[in-house]
Amino acid sequence: xxxxxxxxxxxxxxxxxxxxxxxxxxxxxxxxxxxxxxxxxxxxxxxxxxxxxxxxxxxxxxxxxxxxxxxxxxxxxxxxxxxxxxxxxxxxxxxxxxxxxxxxxxxxxxxxxxxxxxxxxxxxxxxxxxxxxxxxxxxxxxxxxxxxxxxxxxxxxxxxxxxxxxxxxxxxxxxxxxxxxxxxxxxxxxxxxxxxxxxxxxxxxxxxxxxxxxxxxxxxxxxxxxxxxxxxxxxxxxxxxxxxxxxxxxxxxxxxxxxxxxxxxxxxxxxxxxxxxxxxxxxxxxxxxxxxxxxxxxxxxxxxxxxxxxxxxxxxxxxxxxxxxxxxxxxxxxxxxxxxxxxxxxxxxxxxxxxxxxxxxxxxxxxxxxxxxxxxxxxxxxxxxxxxx
Numbered sequence: 001x002x003x004x005x006x007x008x009x010x011x012x013x014x015x016x017x018x019x020x021x022x023x024x025x026x027x028x029x030x031x032x033x034x035x036x037x038x039x040x041x042x043x044x045x046x047x048x049x050x051x052x053x054x055x056x057x058x059x060x061x062x063x064x065x066x067x068x069x070x071x072x073x074x075x076x077x078x079x080x081x082x083x084x085x086x087x088x089x090x091x092x093x094x095x096x097x098x099x100x101x102x103x104x105x106x107x108x109x110x111x112x113x114x115x116x117x118x119x120x121x122x123x124x125x126x127x128x129x130x131x132x133x134x135x136x137x138x139x140x141x142x143x144x145x146x147x148x149x150x151x152x153x154x155x156x157x158x159x160x161x162x163x164x165x166x167x168x169x170x171x172x173x174x175x176x177x178x179x180x181x182x183x184x185x186x187x188x189x190x191x192x193x194x195x196x197x198x199x200x201x202x203x204x205x206x207x208x209x210x211x212x213x214x215x216x217x218x219x220x221x222x223x224x225x226x227x228x229x230x231x232x233x234x235x236x237x238x239x240x241x242x243x244x245x246x247x248x249x250x251x252x253x254x255x256x257x258x259x260x261x262x263x264x265x266x267x268x269x270x271x272x273x274x275x276x277x278x279x280x281x282x283x284x285x286x287x288x289x290x291x292x293x294x295x296x297x298x299x300x301x302x303x304x305x306x307x308x309x310x311x312x313x314x315x316x317x318x319x320x321x322x323x324x325x326x327x328x329x330x331x332x333x334x335x336x337x338x339x340x341x342x343x344x345x346x347x348x349x350x351x352x353x354x355x356x357x358x359x360x361x362x363x364x365x366x367x368x369x370x371x372x373x374x375x376x377x378x379x380x381x382x383x384x385x386x387x388x389x
Contacts, residue, residue: 034344040381043351047378048097050358052106059113061090062367075123085132086368088140089375095147096382115158125188137166139206167215178224197232197239198264201271230279239264253313259295260313263323270330285330303362320362321376328383343384350377
């Protein structure tokens with residue numbers, strides 16, 4: 001029923017959002033195939049400028065309500081959860097930026113709101129999108145502890161309290177196989193049984209760090225999560241969307257072919273390499289990045305499509321900036337003298353999607369997607385800048 005409703009409203013939603021969701025008409029958007037660090041600085045400044053100027057008076061970004069007909073069918077709580085996760089990403093982007101007065105002020109206000117607003121709850125039996133803010137809230141709060149703002153004792157205490165709350169949510173909801181995701185399968189249970197490779201990988205290094213600073217997560221939780229991601233790796237170089245006894249790999253445009261796994265490959269390889277897994281080495285990262293650029297057109301085609309997984313190889317629009325961000329993180333795991341060459345190839349695919357007002361998105365025109373997309377894009381470019389510093 002949810003799928004049918006979304007399909008019925010696709011045209012309405014697309015027309016309503018058409019002016020706000022420009023798409024690249026060419027795989028490189030008319031830009032050179034490579035861009036230098038100055039282009040990255042300019043692009044990051046525009047993206048961060050949007051985040052600073054679009055911040056709400058209370059320190060948050062966006063809103064936690066339904067703001068487009070195509071997203072009907074979810075619980076009311078889910079809209080709040082999506083926006084809370086987007087706020088975590090905005091905080092992460094500001095933490096990675098140059099500590100100007102505007103950036104620091106926006107970051108402090110954002111953390112104050114993020115650590116005082118309520119945490120999200122499960123929306124319904126099948127809908128556990130409240131895992132998104134638990135995942136990225138954990139990443140953001142772990143990162144915040146190492147930022148200058150955490151020198152403020154009151155703010156540090158709030159960061160630790162909220163971070164521990166998110167970690168507790170993750171521990172309580174780790175699937176039997178060891179991962180996390182945002183929906184559940186029948187029969188619906190308190191601890192969701194479904195998990196995905198990319199959700200699990202995205203939080204894995206932060207969970208390890210949370211354990212090291214004595215937040216409530218033991219080594220067994222981290223080990224199960226790492227093993228889940230490792231088991232998702234396929235002989236073809238892709239990572240399964242979700243771990244299954246019989247992987248969904250066959251003829252046709254399967255999501256677990258490399259062309260459908262372009263974003264997942266990057267986050268999984270980055271996370272496993274950072275944790276010291278013996279399953280991923282520098283050559284694996286290089287191969288994954290080469291495939292990312294070789295088959296990038298499948299991400300281009302998917303960006304801004306309003307129906308999830310409707311593009312070739314079941315790519316979804318929201319894979320775009322997620323995949324580029326973790327490609328930049330994967331690049332940072334390579335020797336320093338290699339990094340800039342990779343970032344030069346990555347930058348045009350981000351910069352071409354920045355709008356005149358400094359924002360961007362890869363899926364719909366809802367406020368949470370704009371905040372999240374803008375934050376992901378900014379961090380992607382910032383990683384490339386740090387590679388040359």
